[in-house]
Amino acid sequence: MSKKLLRISGVNKSFPGVKALSEMQLDLNHNEVLALVGENGAGKSTLMKLLSGIYVPDSGTFEIDGQEVAINGTKHAQELGISIIHQEFNLMQDLTVAQNIYIGREPRRAGLFLSERALNRKARLLFDQINIDLDPKDRVGDLTVAKQQMVEIAKALSYKSRILIMDEPTAALNDAEVATMHDLIRNFTNEQTGVIYISHRMDELKAISNRITVIRDGAYIDTVDTESTTMREVINLMVGREISGNQRPASQTPSDEVVLKVSGLETKGFLRDINFELHRGEILGFAGLMGAGRTEIARAIVGADRISAGTIELKGTEVSIGNPAIAASLGVGYLSEDRKHLGLLLERDVKDNIALSSLKMFSRMGVINDKAMKSTAATYIDKLRIKTPSSAQTAKNLSGGNQQKIVIAKWLVKDCEILIFDEPTRGIDVGAKEEIYTLLNDLVAQGKSIIMISSELPEVLRLSHRIAVMSEGRLTGFLSNAEASQENIMELATQNTTGAVLTPLPASSAQRSTS
C-alpha cells in the first residue's frame, strides 16, 4: 500500500451555533483527480478553507505523503504544496499577467530595483513548462474570464504545488474553454501530484475525475469510482434524506388567476429565455444551485437589474419596471437574500425599517406622523410576533429571524400583492424558521402570491405548490409539488444547459413546461 498524497481524517469544525464539519474524511491518491460534490452548504468551502489555512480545525488530522501536518496560515499551506483556485479570482486587474503571478516574489536587481525583463522571462518559462498559452505582458483586466482562470492556475502552479484544489473552475467557461482547462489539469497530474475538483456539473465529473467523494451536511458520505457509478447514484448520495409526507403544503390550492407572467426574459450575458406564470395564492419555489440565476430573476423582475429582452405582465397588463420604486408602487416586493446589506437599515430602529417602503402613507405634505408609524409598527410587531423590546429598538440588535420578520412587515405595510422571498430562512434558527413558514402559508391563504427562492430543498419541497428549477441562467423544468423530489430537482439543477444533457430524464419525473 502506497501512502496517500493527502489524507484527512476525523476533522471537526464548528462556528458559533453551527457545526460545519463533523468527522470529515477524504483521501487523495497520487496522479488522481478527485471530484468533491455536495449540495450548497454541505461543507465544501469550509473544508477548502481548512486546507488553505484560513480556518483552523477544532480537531482532526491532515497527512501529506503519510506525514502529519498542521496547516497554520495560507503561507504555510503554499509551502506544503497546497494551492487553491477560488471561484472568485484574486487578481489585480491593472497589473500584467507576470506581475500578478509573481506578486510579492518579484525578481529584483541589487535588492532594490524591479526587473521587468527577468519577471517576464520567468513567467514565460513557467508557461512553457505547464503548456499554457499566455503572454506575460498582457494586462489581466483585458483577458477573457477563461484566460484569467489560466492566470490563476499558473500562479498556483508557480508555487510548485503538488495538491491543486479547484472550486468550480469551469463555472464561467464555454465548452471549448472547458476542454482546454481539462487538458491543463491532465497535464498537471502525475506521480507527484493530485487534484481535488469541486464542481456541480455532473457531465464534467464524468469527463475529468477518477473518483468522486460525496459530502452532505458537513459529514462524509461516500467515495465512489467514477467509471462504475451513474450520475443518478451520485445525486442520490448528495441528497440522501427523504422528507416526511406531512410536511407538504396545506391543501389550499392556488387560484387560476395569473398575477404575474414573465415571458422571454433575458439579461445581458446571463439569464436566457425565462418563461413562467405565478398564480394568485401560490407559492412558486425556485430551486437551483448557487449561481444558477435565481436571484438574478428576482432582481430583473423588480427592476434592480436591467433586462435585455422579454416582457413582464401583472394581471394581464404588460408593465415596464425600471427600478424597485416602480415595482413597489405596482405591488411587487423583493426580500433580498442579503438581509444585512440589501434588506435592512441596521442602524435604524424597528419602526423606521417597517415604514421605509410606505413613508408616504404615514405623512401629510411630507411631514411624518410618528404616532401613526409607531402604532402600525406595534400592530405588525404583534401580528408577526417580532421579539423586540419596543419599536424604537435598533434593528441590528435583533436576531436573524426577527430581522427577517421586520423585512416581511415592511412589505406587508406596503400591501404588496406579489412577494419575492430570496432565501427567507437563511441564517435563521430552527424555531424561527417554522414561524416564517407559517407566515408564508398564511400570506398565500390571504390571497398574496409568493415566489420563494431557496437553496434548502426540504424547504422548497415543503412550501411550494410548484417548483421551478434553474441551471446556468435557464429554467430547466417545472415540477408540481406531488411529483417533486430532491432527486429530480437536483437532476434538473445540475443539467448542463450549454451542451448536451448527459442523462435524459424520464418523462414522468420532470416535464419541460411550455407555458
Next chain:
Amino acid sequence: MTLTKDAAQAAKVASNKQSEFNTRLRASFQQLLAFASLLALVLFFSVASSNFYQAANLSNILLSTVVTGLLALGTTFVIITGGIDLSIGTGMTLCSVMTAVFMTQLGMPMIVGVLCGVLFGALMGGINGFLVAFLKIPSFIATLAMMMVAAGLALVISGTKPIYTNEVAGFQKIFALGKSIPGLVIPNAVFILFAAAIVAGLLLSKTILGRYTYSIGSNMQATALSGVNVTKWTVLIYTVAGCFTGLAGVIATARLNSAQPAGGAGLELQAIAAVVIGGTSLAGGKGSIIGTVIGALIMSVLTNGLSIMSIPQEWQQVAVGVVILLAVYLDMMRRKKATN
C-alpha cells in the same frame, strides 16, 4: 386570570417604555457630551480672560458662527447621506455675488433678491445632486469640481471687484447687524441662524426627506430595494442643502454690505469640521442638527477665546486641528463602547 394577564400586559408596556427611554437617553447623551464640552470651553476662557465673558464678546462669537453655521447645517444633510460637499465655501461666495447682482445690477427688491440668492444656492445644490445621483460621480469629485467652477464664476460675474449693496435700504440692518429685540445685543443674523437650524432640525427629524436622508446614508441599496426612488431623493436632499449655502451667501453679503468675490475657499472645511465635531459620521446614516450647531459654536468659541488670550493665529489653527482629532476620536470610542 384576566387580572394577571392585564398585569403582564402592563408590565410589558412599562418595560417597553423603559427601554425606549433608554434608547433615547443614549442618543441624547452624545449631544450632552458635546454640549458639556462647549460649556467647559466657555468656562475655561471665562476664567482665563476677563474679556471673554462679556455681552459684546459673546454676541461677537455668535455673529462669527453664522456663516459657517449655515453652511454646516446644509452639509449635515449631505454628510448624513454618506456624501460630502466641498463646494459650499466658494458656492457661498458665488451666491453672495449673485445676491448682490440681483439687488443692484438687476434692481430687484430686497426680499426678491434674498429669495433669488437662496434659490441660486438651491440650484447649485441641485446640480451637485444631479452629478452625484444621476451621473454617479463620487460626491467628493463632483463637488470638488463644483468648488472650482463656483470660485471662477464668482470672479467672472463680479469682474473680480467687490459689489456693494449700500444702496439697498435696510439690507444690512435686517439680515445681519440690526438688533430686533430691545435690550438684547444679539444681531439679527444670529436669529436667522437659529431659525434656520430649527427648520433644518424639523426637516431632518419630522419629514420624509429627513427620514430618507438617514436611510440612504445607512444603506443606500436596501433603501432602493425597498422601493424608494433614491436618485430623486438624493437630488432633493442636495437641493435642500444648497438652500442653506444660498442663505449663507445672503447673510455674508448683508454683513459686509458687499459681495466679496475672492473669499469663501476653506470655509467648507470649517463647516465639515463643525459637523464632525457635532457627532455626525462621515460614513453616513448618523448625525443631528443640534450636534452641528454645537460643533459650529465650539469652533468659534475656540477661535475667539484663543484670540482673546492673545494666542497667535498660527497656534489657533493648531489648537482647532487638535480639537477636531480629539472630538472624533472620543466619538469613535463612545460608539465602540455602545456596540460592545
